Amino acid sequence: xxxxxxxxxxxxxxxxxxxxxxxxxxxxxxxxxxxxxxxxxxxxxxxxxxxxxxxxxxxxxxxxxxxxxxxxxxxxxxxxxxxxxxxxxxxxxxxxxxxxxxxxxxxxxxxxxxxxxxxxxxxxxxxxxxxxxxxxxxxxxxxxxxxxxxxxxxxxxxxxxxxxxxxxxxxxxxxxxxxxxxxxxxxxxxxxxxxxxxxxxxxxxxxxxxxxxxxxxxxxxxxxxxxxxxxxxxxxxxxxxxxxxxxxxxxxxxxxxxxxxxxxx
Amino acid sequence: xxxxxxxxxxxxxxxxxxxxxxxxxxxxxxxxxxxxxxxxxxxxxxxxxxxxxxxxxxxxxxxxxxxxxxxxxxxxxxxxxxxxxxxxxxxxxxxxxxxxxxxxxxxxxxxxxxxxxxxxxxxxxxxxxxxxxxxxxxxxxxxxxxxxxxxxxxxxxxxxxxxxxxxxxxxxxxxxxxxxxxxxxxxxxxxxxxxxxxxxxxxxxxxxxxxxxxxxxxxxxxxxxxxxxxxxxx
Numbered sequence: 001x002x003x004x005x006x007x008x009x010x011x012x013x014x015x016x017x018x019x020x021x022x023x024x025x026x027x028x029x030x031x032x033x034x035x036x037x038x039x040x041x042x043x044x045x046x047x048x049x050x051x052x053x054x055x056x057x058x059x060x061x062x063x064x065x066x067x068x069x070x071x072x073x074x075x076x077x078x079x080x081x082x083x084x085x086x087x088x089x090x091x092x093x094x095x096x097x098x099x100x101x102x103x104x105x106x107x108x109x110x111x112x113x114x115x116x117x118x119x120x121x122x123x124x125x126x127x128x129x130x131x132x133x134x135x136x137x138x139x140x141x142x143x144x145x146x147x148x149x150x151x152x153x154x155x156x157x158x159x160x161x162x163x164x165x166x167x168x169x170x171x172x173x174x175x176x177x178x179x180x181x182x183x184x185x186x187x188x189x190x191x192x193x194x195x196x197x198x199x200x201x202x203x204x205x206x207x208x209x210x211x212x213x214x215x216x217x218x219x220x221x222x223x224x225x226x227x228x229x230x231x232x233x234x235x236x237x238x239x240x241x242x243x244x245x246x247x248x249x250x251x252x253x254x255x256x257x258x259x260x261x262x263x264x265x
Numbered sequence: 266x267x268x269x270x271x272x273x274x275x276x277x278x279x280x281x282x283x284x285x286x287x288x289x290x291x292x293x294x295x296x297x298x299x300x301x302x303x304x305x306x307x308x309x310x311x312x313x314x315x316x317x318x319x320x321x322x323x324x325x326x327x328x329x330x331x332x333x334x335x336x337x338x339x340x341x342x343x344x345x346x347x348x349x350x351x352x353x354x355x356x357x358x359x360x361x362x363x364x365x366x367x368x369x370x371x372x373x374x375x376x377x378x379x380x381x382x383x384x385x386x387x388x389x390x391x392x393x394x395x396x397x398x399x400x401x402x403x404x405x406x407x408x409x410x411x412x413x414x415x416x417x418x419x420x421x422x423x424x425x426x427x428x429x430x431x432x433x434x435x436x437x438x439x440x441x442x443x444x445x446x447x448x449x450x451x452x453x454x455x456x457x458x459x460x461x462x463x464x465x466x467x468x469x470x471x472x473x474x475x476x477x478x479x480x481x482x483x484x485x486x487x488x489x490x491x492x493x494x495x496x497x498x499x
Contacts, residue, residue: 080472121419174363175442176420176463197420216421216463217472225326225464 052103052126054085057133064138067233072221080217081129088122103127104202111203124198128178131200132211137240144241148248151257155190163235165192170214170231181210181244183251207251209244296343298336301329302372310380314480316469324375327464331367331443338364366443370423370458377457379486389487393456393494396428400435407437412478414439415461425449426457426490430497454497456490 057077062070092098098119101109107127110120143159144152156162162181169192170179177196184191184206193201201208212234219230304324309317338360345353379385388404389397401407407426414437415424422441429436431452438449446455459481466477 075471083472174359175422217467220463220467224322224468225330 052085052088052106052123054082055130055133057136059133059138064136064238067222067237068136069222072219075221076213076217077129077133081126084122084125084129088119088126091119091122103130107200108203111199121198124200124203127202128198128200128211128213131208132178132213134243135210135212135240136234136238137242139237140240141235141237142241144244146245148241148245151190151248162190162192166210166212167228167231167235169194170212171228173214176215179212179214180208183207183209183248183255185255188255188257207247207255209247209251210239296340298339299332299368301325301332302375304375306378306380306383310382311378311385311484314484315378315466319464319466319468322468323371323460323465328368328371331364331371334360335364335368363443366445369445370443370460373455373458374460376489377459377486378481378484379488381484383486384488385484385486386482387487389491391491391495392498393487393491396435396494396498408482410437411459412475415459415478416475418461421462424459424461425453425455427453427455428494428497430454433498454493456493457485457487 054077057073061073061077064073098106098109103123103126106123107120110117110123112120143149149159152159152162156165166179166181173179173194173196175196177194178200180193180195180201182191182193182201183189190209193206195201200211212231214227214231219227223230223233301324304320307317308320308324311317311320338357342354342357342361344350345357388394394404397404397407401410411424411426418424418439418441420441422439422444423446425436425438425440425446427436427438427446427449428434429450429452435456436450436453438446438453440446440448446453446458459478461474461478466474470477
């Protein structure tokens with residue numbers, strides 16, 4: 001999901017093809033690291049820094065128009081998510097007790113079984129937003145197909161029923177939070193789940209398939225207070241069923257959803 | 266106290282079409298319904314601290330939605346209670362807390378704000394001023410503390426200056442979502458509440474909540490806060 005790397009290895013491979021933005025982050029970090037660490041060249045006690053990057057969405061910032069404007073994406077991704085990333089990196093500078101984790105692991109560790117550590121908010125929000133951008137595509141919406149559709153029909157009765165439940169969850173979430181389509185590991189079924197603020201289902205070891213940001217900043221610039229219009233635009237025009245299919249295929253490696261229906265010749 | 270101020274004849278008459286009967290609007294079930302209080306100033310009167318666009322949306326859309334949904338939830342509660350449907354009664358509590366809290370909090374919020382011409386931003390005098398100096402050192406220190414807590418609040422909520430009417434002490438508290446201040450202590454009375462939900466500042470300040478908090482003090486109505494304080498701590 002998010003990107004993780006050790007500072008020294010970042011600098012050792014300056015030609016890595018990372019997203020433009022990540023590279024720029026590297027350069028700025030390089031400069032500030034040099035300024036902060038006078039013994040940087042001395043190899044004696046080379047301190048390792050943790051560094052999480054701002055991952056670009058898998059499409060240009062204007063690709064989701066008119067359902068999610070470029071202006072909104074510039075603020076939401078460029079300022080909010082960037083703020084979470086920089087905040088996280090700053091918090092991790094304090095000591096190295098949380099170094100060495102992938103973003104997934106960091107989220108679970110800082111959730112601390114319900115008593116979240118101060119780094120949880122930033123870590124989880126970085127994870128959540130990466131997942132959110134990837135859950136959407138230009139020309140999205142429509143319906144899932146084949147095995148995914150069958151699983152939805154099995155667990156919700158019908159696709160329409162699932163859609164209604166998802167929209168209802170988004171509209172009835174009080175305050176800030178996220179709405180998820182989740183594959184529950186223990187129950188081995190799909191469910192719609194609401195979480196507050198930065199919480200996400202991986203802390204309960206479940207497998208998220210879709211996420212929808214219902215913090216006000218996710219829609220205010222385009223839809224003002226009309227959360228319903230935003231959620232409908234998401235379901236009808238933005239959600240990427242291709243990505244969801246890929247996610248559930250991967251999830252089936254971990255959760256046994258029953259025998260696949262292999263047609264007999 | 267707050268509710269009587271909310272149910273003005275004009276707004277009630279407009280909302281219920283019952284004419285200016287000067288009292289509480291009642292539906293045929295004898296239920297009290299609430300309505301959106303008018304602002305004592307124009308939407309644009311708090312500029313540039315808070316834009317007119319935000320004030321209009323905040324009042325006409327957000328607060329109105331809380332009022333509408335609060336009334337709906339209360340009606341459903343009344344139904345559930347008369348049917349003796351205990352699970353339904355319990356299930357409605359979160360909607361009542363959220364929408365009712367939203368109505369209560371925003372009604373206080375509008376009174377916490379005043380245009381600069383009407384005294385907005387003027388520091389408190391009298392007993393509230395002394396109490397602030399006593400408990401926090403200075404008004405500036407109080408403002409710094411409230412801004413820090415407001416900026417650090419994760420998600421949606423409010424930051425409050427309240428007075429504990431039993432202990433006669435001032436407190437700074439935060440509540441999440443639309444929880445009223447009283448959820449943090451039964452004897453707490455709100456003096457100033459600052460809405461830090463994103464809808465309160467987003468169109469103007471985007472994600473820079475600290476700037477919003479810095480600027481809102483220019484239109485804070487300390488006179489109202491002093492009145493409430495003098496009533497609780499005479």
